[in-house]
Amino acid sequence: MKLSKLVGERLKEVPNGALLKSHIYLIRAGYIKQVSTGIFSMLPPAQKVSQKIQAIIRDEMNKLDGQEVLFPVVMPRELWELSGRYNSIQEELLRFKDRTGHDMLLGMTHEEAAVHMVMNTVKSHEQLPCMIYQIQTKYRDEARPRGGLIRVKEFLMKDAYSFHTTQEDLDFYYKKVYDAYNRIYKRIGLKNFISVRSDSGIMGGKVADEFMLVTDSGEDRLVLCDKCGYKANMEVAEGVKDENDPAEVPEIEEVFTGNAKTIEEVCHFLEIDTKKTAKAVCYVTEDDKLVVAFLRGDYDVNEKKLAKLVKSEIKVADTDKFGLTSGNIGCINLEVPGDAVVLYDTSLEGLEGFVTGANKEDYHLKNVSASRDLEGVTFNDFALVKEGDRCPVCGEKLRLTRGIEIGNIFQLGTKYTKSMGMKVGMPDGTMIEPIMGCYGIGIGRALASVIEEKGDDRGIVWPMTIAPWQVHFCPLRLDDENVNAVSYELYKKMEEAGIEVLFDDRKVSAGVKLTDSELMGMPIRVVISPKTMANGVAEVTMRESHETNFIPLHDLLSELKAIIQDEIDEIEK
C-alpha cells in the first residue's frame, strides 16, 4: 500500500476530549473517525487490524468445534419477550417501531437468537455439546460512551453460545473456552491481562469470568492478591477486613454535632477516626421498600452485593421521604417503616466505642458498642474491598488496581432454554432443557486495548500478529533518482515476497516520515536514503525496542521475512 493513496490523515493535535492513549492515537494516526457519540467509522488500517483479530478469534473458536453463524442485528420484540429481557433490560436496549408499527430492537447480545436457531434444529443429546458463534455488529445505547473504541454504542463483537446436557459438560467446555480466551489475548499481543470472577449481570447466570487488561486507564476496579493469585472484579471481590479491637465502653452519650453531616465532617468535628463510626447509606428497592445499610465509616457500600442481599435492583433513597434525619441516621433506636430492611456490614462486628447518628437533627451518639448495643444483629458482607483488606484465600494484603474488560464468559444455566422452551431428547427418552454458556469479545475494544498496553509516547506499537502492515518502508529523499528507483523496486519486491508493506512514497521531509511511522506503529521500519545506499544497506528499526540494524540491501528481503517470522513465533509460542 502506498501511503500517498491511503485514506486517512495523520494529525499533530490531541483530539478534543480524548484522554485515553488508544483514543488519541487511533484518531491522530488515521485509524478511526467519529460519526456520532460512541459511533465510529473504521478507516483502512483499523479495518485491517480488526480483520486480523477476527481471524485469530475464528481460528480459536473453530478449534473448539465452534460453528460460525450470523444472527440479525434487528430483532422482533416477541423473541426477547420469551426470555423476559424485553422488559427487564433498561434503556441500553434500543427499541423502535418499524414502518408497520411493529416493536423491534437492536441486538446488544444474542442469547435469544442463539436459542431460536438451535430450537427444533438441535433435538437430540447426540448433537450436544455444540457451540455456535458469530462476529456481528451490536448496538448498546450506552449512556456514557468514552475513550474512543473502549466504550462505544456500536461495536463489532464475537459472541458464542454453547449448549450442554450436563453441568459437568458445561464446566469442561467452559474451561476450554477459558483457555482459548487466554490464547486469543496472547496471540493478539497482550501480556498484562488477567481473568477475574465477576457478576453475571443481565446475563442471569451463576459463574462468570471477565478478562481484564490491567491498566490504570481502566474503568473497572480490580482486587488482586499477589501471593496466592486471588483476583476479582471489585463488584464481587471479598476481602478480610481488619478486626476491631475489643474495649470496655462507657454508656452511650448524645453529643451535639451541628452541621457535621458526612462521615468526614463528623469525624473532623469529634476528632475521631472514621474506623470508629457506623455510617448509614439508604436505598430503595424496585418495589420502593427502604433499605438502610450500616457499615464502618471507612468502608463504602458495594451496591452489587447489597442488591443481591435484598434480591432487587436498588437506587439511592430520598431519606426525607421516609422521615429519616439525613446525616444523623444511626443504628440505635432507628425508626423505619415496617417493610424496611436494615442491614449491618461485617465491618461493624465487634466494633466498640463508635459514633453513629442519633436519629435526631444535629446530634450523634458516642460510646456505642456492637457487642452490647447491637445484640442479635446479623452481619453481612456488603462493603467494597478497600486498600489494606486481606485476601480471603491466603490472608495476604490485597492490591487494588484498575482494568479494561476485554472479554467475558458466562455459565447461563437454563435461563434461556427454559424460558424459550428449548428441549433435547435424552438417551432415556426424557426431554431436558440444555444448559448454556456464552462467550463474548469486543473486537474494537481488543484493538484499542493493545494500544493501551503497548503504545508509547510516540504512538502506536503493533504486535506483528495484528499489525495492519508488517513493514513501514520510509525511503528518504525520493527526489534523489537513485533512491527513487531502488525504492519502487524494493517496494515491488517486498510485496512479491508476501511482506505486508506500507510504502511512504510521499515527497515530504524525513522528519514527517519518521514521526508518522512511529505514530502509525508498524513493527518494523525500513529506511533507505542516499547515505545508507552509499553503504549498500537499509536501516531497519524495530518499533517496540527502537533497536536499529543496518542490513545489506541484498539480504533485506530474507532478513525481513526472518524477523517477521521470529516475531510471530515469539508471540504465538
Place this chain on the structure above:
Amino acid sequence: MKLSKLVGERLKEVPNGALLKSHIYLIRAGYIKQVSTGIFSMLPPAQKVSQKIQAIIRDEMNKLDGQEVLFPVVMPRELWELSGRYNSIQEELLRFKDRTGHDMLLGMTHEEAAVHMVMNTVKSHEQLPCMIYQIQTKYRDEARPRGGLIRVKEFLMKDAYSFHTTQEDLDFYYKKVYDAYNRIYKRIGLKNFISVRSDSGIMGGKVADEFMLVTDSGEDRLVLCDKCGYKANMEVAEGVKDENDPAEVPEIEEVFTGNAKTIEEVCHFLEIDTKKTAKAVCYVTEDDKLVVAFLRGDYDVNEKKLAKLVKSEIKVADTDKFGLTSGNIGCINLEVPGDAVVLYDTSLEGLEGFVTGANKEDYHLKNVSASRDLEGVTFNDFALVKEGDRCPVCGEKLRLTRGIEIGNIFQLGTKYTKSMGMKVGMPDGTMIEPIMGCYGIGIGRALASVIEEKGDDRGIVWPMTIAPWQVHFCPLRLDDENVNAVSYELYKKMEEAGIEVLFDDRKVSAGVKLTDSELMGMPIRVVISPKTMANGVAEVTMRESHETNFIPLHDLLSELKAIIQDEIDEIEK
C-alpha cells in the same frame, strides 16, 4: 464437519408461503431460519457460502485498489441531512430516537458515511482516484419482503465508493468496476446474468447499470434485443412502437358507452381494438398538481419515465377530486385546473379514428384524429415497452423477460460531495468537488441467486467456488464395522488433504443420506458401502451432471483433489 453435529435440520415439507426455489431449499436444507418478516439468521452452511462469496468480492475489490473500511450501521440524522436524504427517502429509511432523544437511522446505503470518511482526510488530487468499500449489515424497512433472501429487510452488502477529479477518470474506473462485477458473478458460478442500463433512483446520479440474473422468478422486468444486444430494465427501456396507419377519419361522434369504463370494457362494448383508443391515466405530483397522461389503449404508463418528465414523484390521482369523470376522460375538450399537466405519449402520434372519453358520464368520442384533433400537441415517450415493440438500436423485435437484480453500479456525479462540502485541491490551486461512483452487491441475494439458477428439482447445486463443503461424504451402512473404520479414516485423510468435507456420520438409511446430500447441494458426493468396498472403490457423483464414476479407494484423495481443482479452474477461467 460431521453432519450429526451440524446445527440445522433437513425438512421434507415446503415451508409455508415459500414460492421461490432458493427460499424453499434454503429453509429445507437448513441454511437459514426466519427470525422476523424479512429478517433471517444464517446457519453454518449459509455462513460458509456467504464468506466464500465475500472473499471473491474482496479479491476483486482489492484488485481495483479498493481500501476496505467499516461504516456504522447506526448513523445520526445530521449526517443524512447534509445530503438531503434524511427527508427525501420515504419509509424504507428506518428512523428512531436513541435514549437521549437524538434522531438516528439505520444505514440502508452509505454514501454520506463514505464522504464523511474522506472529507478532510483526502485533500489533494494526488490522492485520487480512490475507492473505499465495506461489507456490512444494512437495514431497509422493506414494505414487501419476499422470497427468503431475495428481498429482505436486513442484509449483508458490499458497498464501494470511488472519488475522481474528472468525469473521464470516473468513466474509466466505472468500466473497471463493471468488468470486476462480471468477473464476480462468473466466479460465484452464475452464467445467465446480464447488465442493463437502469434508473439511478434515490442515489441521484445519471449513469447506472444493474446486473440481473435472468430468470422467470425475478421481480424486475427486462427488455432485451437478441440481435444487437440492447438490454434495459423495463423502467428505463425504450422501444420503437409500431406506427399507426394513416386514414381518412369522419367527424367526431359521441357514443353512449354506459358502464363501460376500463379500456377493455369500452373496446368490448364498441367492438374495437385497444390500439384504436386513447386512454387517460391520472396522477398527482408531490405538490398536488394533476397530471393527465394520454396513451394508446394497448400501452401502460411507465411511471418512472412519467415522473422524470414532470420532474416530481407521482402517485395515482383521485380523479373525482379534480372534477374529472373517471372512466370517461378523453383528450378532446378536457377541462383541468390551470396548473395541471396534460401529456401525450408517442403511441398516439398519427393515430387516426380512435376512441377516447367524452369527459362526460357514460359517453366516449369516436373518430378522433391525432393529426386533425391534437394539433400542436407534443408527444413524449412515457409508455412501458411491450411485447412486439422494436429495438431502439437495430429495429429487431424486443424480447421481454424477467430478472433478479444482483448488483448495481452508479455514477453519482457531485451530488454528495457538493451537498456535504467535500473538496480537493487541484494542481492549479483551485478546489473542486470530486465526482463519485458507487457500487453495490448484496451477499445474501447473490447466494440465493445461485440457487435460483442452478438448483434442480432435488435441491441446491453449489458451484465448487462457493460450496460450503466441496465433498459430501456419505458412507452407507456405518453399522458395518469395516465401512465404519474405513469411513472415519477416509474422513480424517480428506480433512488432512485440505479437502472441505461434510461427513454424514449418521446411522440413518441410505435413502435419507442420499436425499439429504442432493438437497444440501455439495458439488461432489462420495459414497462407500459394503458393496463398493468389496470392489475396492468409492462411488463419486457430481451433483450438477449426476455423472457417476467408481474410483479406486487408493486413488480417491488425489482424484478428488483433481476434480475440485478442475471445477474451480473451469469456473474461474
